[in-house]
Amino acid sequence: GNSVTQMEGPVTLSEEAFLTINCTYTATGYPSLFWYVQYPGEGLQLLLKATKADDKGSNKGFEATYRKETTSFHLEKGSVQVSDSAVYFCALSGGNAGNMLTFGGGTRLMVKP
Amino acid sequence: GAGVSQSPSNKVTEKGKDVELRCDPISGHTALYWYRQSLGQGLEFLIYFQGNSAPDKSGLPSDRFSAERTGGSVSTLTIQRTQQEDSAVYLCASSSLHGVQPLHFGNGTRLTVT
Numbered sequence: 001g002n003s004v005t006q007m008e009g010p011v012t013l014s015e016e017a018f019l020t021i022n023c024t025y026t027a028t029g030y031p032s033l034f035w036y037v038q039y040p041g042e043g044l045q046l047l048l049k050a051t052k053a054d055d056k057g058s059n060k061g062f063e064a065t066y067r068k069e070t071t072s073f074h075l076e077k078g079s080v081q082v083s084d085s086a087v088y089f090c091a092l093s094g095g096n097a098g099n100m101l102t103f104g105g106g107t108r109l110m111v112k113p
Numbered sequence: 114g115a116g117v118s119q120s121p122s123n124k125v126t127e128k129g130k131d132v133e134l135r136c137d138p139i140s141g142h143t144a145l146y147w148y149r150q151s152l153g154q155g156l157e158f159l160i161y162f163q164g165n166s167a168p169d170k171s172g173l174p175s176d177r178f179s180a181e182r183t184g185g186s187v188s189t190l191t192i193q194r195t196q197q198e199d200s201a202v203y204l205c206a207s208s209s210l211h212g213v214q215p216l217h218f219g220n221g222t223r224l225t226v227t
Binding site for chain 1: 116117146148154155156158161169204206211212214215216217218219220221
């Protein structure tokens with residue numbers, strides 16, 4: 001079945017630092033890939049997505065590129081802000097395992113001023 | 114309402130008691146999901162409903178867990194004879210159709226079994 005592995009947190013950065021959160025996946029077929037974000041006290045919300053190989057999803061300064069050759073979908077941001085402090089979840093759906101959304105373990109990001 | 118609503122937001126119960134968690138999805142969304150978020154772990158799929166089709170219960174961890182969705186709208190997740198390992202945040206999400214992104218999540222119910 002499908003599975004998603006992402007780096008454990010917490011990740012602590014200073015404001016304006018560069019962010020990378022690694023995500024790799026296991027799936028057969030051609031899944032779609034997602035990053036969801038959970039801000040403190042709020043529900044998860046979709047941050048960005050990519051539906052085919054080499055696609056780049058982007059939103060709010062965050063980017064992630066669907067790399068089929070390395071089965072990865074790493075999340076990056078050039079300059080983080082305190083307001084980016086949240087838990088980030090990598091997820092996938094589709095491929096040969098159907099449309100169920102499978103999540104990674106989540107990575108907590110803390111940005112200090 | 115504007116989003117997915119879950120109640121209660123927090124629930125503390127004694128081991129062995131039954132609990133009911135409620136989810137009110139976005140109006141018109143036919144797909145509804147329950148996930149469990151345990152400390153230090155990712156989101157674990159529990160069950161989903163799509164319209165009037167039979168629910169996919171493949172993620173329910175034991176027969177103490179059950180869920181229903183009345184009238185294609187509100188859903189209730191019931192945990193019987195709660196155990197301490199049931200302590201987690203229970204998240205509900207809905208989407209316009211199964212497989213269609215994004216999922217819209219509620220804020221969750223934090224369940225603590227003492």
